Amino acid sequence: MNQTEKVKSTATKAAKEEPTSGDLISYESLDDAAYEELPEAEYLEAQKQLLENEKSIYLGQAEALKAEADYLAQEAEPGDTQFDEESGEGGTTTIDRERDLALAASALAAVEEIDDALRKIEHGTYGICESCHEVIPRMRMRALPYARLCVKCKNGGLSRR
Ligand SMILES: [Zn+2]
16 A cells, blocks of 8 residues: 555544544434424524534545645646646656645635535524525425525525526
8 A cells, every 4th residue: 555545544434433522422312203392492502412513524534635735736847747647657646646635625625615504504604595494494404504594595596597
């Protein structure tokens, strides 16, 4: 296993074996009906845990991907990066590196979405559709804790452009 594969498998592992707190497990074990019945404060707490849990996964992924990209950059011949297409092998490294950086960027974009959702919890605007301002059903928020739109607005979004 080379260094690149090692970094990749670490990233996968981190994503699958994220630490879970006792509280998170207790909310996770609730069925949908019980989740709907939670008092608002507990519902928000449960969502906050989901968000923070996902955030740490995405941050871990971004970190591992950036480490891999850095490694690939070191692996490439110094000063050779502009001519990678010519050498073939170096070109693959560049493509891998760009892919890693793109994946890291999208992981960080997800972190920003999560931070936005956490701010909404602080401001009391969490779980409200940004388009129609209706309360988004808890089941949708549970499945996608940083959803900005209700399903109706999400699906109808294109026609409003
Ligand atoms: Zn809506």
